[in-house]
Amino acid sequence: MTEPLSLDLMREDVAAMIHIDSAEIRDDDNLMDLGLDSMRTMNLLLIWQERGVDLDFSQIATRPTLAGWWQLAKRRINAIAEARL
Numbered sequence: 148m149t150e151p152l153s154l155d156l157m158r159e160d161v162a163a164m165i166h167i168d169s170a171e172i173r174d175d176d177n178l179m180d181l182g183l184d185s186m187r188t189m190n191l192l193l194i195w196q197e198r199g200v201d202l203d204f205s206q207i208a209t210r211p212t213l214a215g216w217w218q219l220a221k222r223r224i225n226a227i228a229e230a231r232l
Contacts, residue, residue: 149197161183161191164187172213174214183211201223202220207219
């Protein structure tokens with residue numbers, strides 16, 4: 148079973164995708180300024196989808212920070228949990 152998505156896991160995934168240490172990425176850093184491009188972002192979305200969190204690229208593109216992405220992911224995670232009740 149895959150590890151559930153978390154802010155720390157998102158940070159690690161982004162860091163691996165742009166080949167930097169995860170400690171170098173702050174929650175409010177613009178990830179595009181750090182070197183993340185749209186193709187790598189799409190790959191991240193596929194990874195996260197495999198972990199059960201399907202995020203929309205258009206929403207992600209308007210919030211290019213970990214804090215913004217986690218807010219969207221958390222909302223989706225909560226919606227999935229509520230649907231299972």
